[in-house]
Amino acid sequence: HTHVDCQDDEDTFKILVATDIHLGYLEKDPVRGNDTFVTFNEILDHAQKNEVDFVLLGGDLFHENKPSRKTVHSCLESLRKYCMGDRPVQFEILSDQAVNFHYSKFPWVNYQDENLNISIPVFSIHGNHDDPTGADALCALDILSCAGLVNHFGRSTSVEKIAISPILLRKGRTKIALYGLGSIPDERLYRMFVNKQVTMLRPKEDEDSWFNLFVIHQNRSKHGATNYIPEQFLDDFIDLVVWGHEHECKITPFQNEQQRFYISQPGSSVVTSLSPGEAVKKHIGLLHVKGKKMKMEKIALETVRTFHIEDVVLADHPDLFNPDNPNVTQAIQAFCMEKVELMLDNAERERLGNPHQPEKPIIRLRVDYAGGFEPFSIYRFSQKYMHRVANPKDIIHFFRHRGQKEKKDIDLNFGKLVSRPTEAMTLRVEDLVKQYFQTAEKKVQLSLLTERGMGEAVQEFVDKEEKDAIEELVKFQLEKTQRFLKERRTEAEEEKIDEEVIFFLQLICALCKE
């Protein structure tokens, strides 16, 4: 199998491939609130126009573990609009569906349900954002699957051992074995791979006649020793891996050098972090499979808000900026403004060719201020771009390059955090939370209330907006405050607990607003 062109015919599967659609991301933002819904419609519209056999999603269809009513509603609306209809589905399923969809209340593929008229079946694994949680171990995809609009597959129930049973599809003479593995914490899955506890089952007959397609949602790039899944862990009988979770679009299949398989990383269809990978043009794929041959056609997404990112290193411009000049901050600010204007010009030029492109771009200028410089007020800077940029509050990001960073006491002081509001720094709530718990853990030697540890609970809350996490947070602060009040206190300690309570309340406020 290679990327030989294959003429579409009755033996050719056409599969629309997309991932990380993150429905509901920033849904309350007055400018960007509808971006994910608009792009999901664009994706399904491509599926319909291209008359694909099915849609394959690589996880994180939803941004929140418990998506809002609006998000679920909008998603159901799109699926019912685009994926139902009279066009007959042209492929059949040969595997035991009761195995493929064993955790579903309706354990069969939706297009074979006599009560539903499905024209485009959607197959999806879950991601880390929309993974199964709670006593019932349901995830948001299960709502869609229960409504008959999505086929949720690739879910493993054991935490020690995984045997992936493929969905076997046939269209004419082409046979696809579709393997899926919904998101699992990387370190756990890494361990399972190392311990040979991950098995991919293969069809008994004509083993080599199948096109083996595997969809996975894990870290692909190394985030620590075991906090990712090395490509070579995957079985080499696989033909193509569709890799979700990583947001940078690298959709053109790229062959792994050790193994025979190709990897396609579609990337997200929305910018969720202001990092360079997200600035790469967003695409989805139209995968053609005929026999063992495949072709991945890239489809550029037109509705995605463009993102422009640039870096500035102040120390690289000794001619322009002298830290001893009392007006250096104004000079830096003017320089940054010029940069942003240029980025906006580029964004506008790009947009003109595309009527579906949202008007305001996402802009980020990262300013390395190492070398004795001071950051200027981001607040005032933001005000200037309120009507031209989609993300006015975080256009500028000040940082100091590790190598050049002055050695300072990095033990974060609680009071400092409280007295210095986020205005002057682009500290994100996540960072605040992390710093708070790192500091708190060191200083107070807290016996953590939960097994998982408080920091993780908060991080989870930040990720997933879980009410349970609020409860844990509150319990934590409650017990701590009570402990303080019971003890005899010095005035300094009293002030400390007062500050903590205030910080804590600010924290919940910020979390609630997230």
Added chain:
Amino acid sequence: HTHVDCQDDEDTFKILVATDIHLGYLEKDPVRGNDTFVTFNEILDHAQKNEVDFVLLGGDLFHENKPSRKTVHSCLESLRKYCMGDRPVQFEILSDQAVNFHYSKFPWVNYQDENLNISIPVFSIHGNHDDPTGADALCALDILSCAGLVNHFGRSTSVEKIAISPILLRKGRTKIALYGLGSIPDERLYRMFVNKQVTMLRPKEDEDSWFNLFVIHQNRSKHGATNYIPEQFLDDFIDLVVWGHEHECKITPFQNEQQRFYISQPGSSVVTSLSPGEAVKKHIGLLHVKGKKMKMEKIALETVRTFHIEDVVLADHPDLFNPDNPNVTQAIQAFCMEKVELMLDNAERERLGNPHQPEKPIIRLRVDYAGGFEPFSIYRFSQKYMHRVANPKDIIHFFRHRGQKEKKDIDLNFGKLVSRPTEAMTLRVEDLVKQYFQTAEKKVQLSLLTERGMGEAVQEFVDKEEKDAIEELVKFQLEKTQRFLKERRTEAEEEKIDEEVIFFLQLICALCKE
């Protein structure tokens, strides 16, 4: 039209009538958690077995405004299981569906959708528990309606004026004009009625040939001067009113004396408050309509957990209890235990005839302890019934009859509330919250942070589990605590704020657990 028996034929509508199913009520309770789901299945099973033309629901299908994933999932599962299938729907819709379902993304009745195979259409108005909220003004029913499993109707968009346009249905020679009005705050609707701003539109042709059926979800019994809807406000051309919201089953149509119409109050299918009305046997209705004749057949629900309530007035037993006897509390406790045993015996006898009946009943003994008696520890009492009663924690409710109540300072002290945990009293969180804000408002003369007032925000949270309400709560406490810390404080004041913060944290804990 009267209750003359009519033989079912091709001119007879058969309608299953139910209301206040409260899906998800106490869903985390290990004993009662599945009650609402089980009963919903029983209701739909009756609909299927009786081959009804449609199901008519009177609101509060969901207990929570934002029902949990499990609840939505379970509801979709039941609807897909019971309401889809090949049995053809035998009636047609004559009205303009774009008007009837104007706020829906799919503004037509579900059984006419070419992509859905519906055998039992469900028509529902929303209740006060599952009413539309948020910027998008969606409610939980809209998720079901978007999935094509429920026809949400009777929604008015204006807050000043309502014109109710009926869904016009015809089966053979019988024509029904189905009017619906989703829940609206009683006082607002009362005002609109008084100001003649509520109009019920009538079909132009053969006005008198229609059976006029109206479904409403409001207070029927008087909760204050304008906090209910007097029956005589309703137009007298109506034939039958199906009245939701009131939980007591009074399903047999009862004629209003001033007007011509009949009222059927199906009542809830689950006990959500431990009051006598909820102890009445639960039913749903099978409504037959032929021409202008109707018959309401009662169907007793078999899966509903039975509820037994009794009152004891200690002062009525001077022979048994003397407040000056040092052992009087033990005597009272023994007496209550005897009562509860009798109630359990009755419950068990009742259950034996019914295999679908849940094993543990709900029991409440209300004890009027006026006359110098003291309540005993409910905690220990509860322990004894842990394995025999579905609601061990609130079997006993102590109260003092208004007339006999000793005059005491009823200004609730904050510290008292904190120092006396809920163990000794059956104070509910809602009460605590109310008391807290009543006290706080009096003492601190708070300028409320929101237009609606904090108390209401909390009440709303209690009712609806809204994250926004937590935010408001936290903001409130934050501002208050900051204000206190800025001012010079006396030691007493300091203690007070400490206590308040603790109470506040306990409160959020309790709310999160609700």
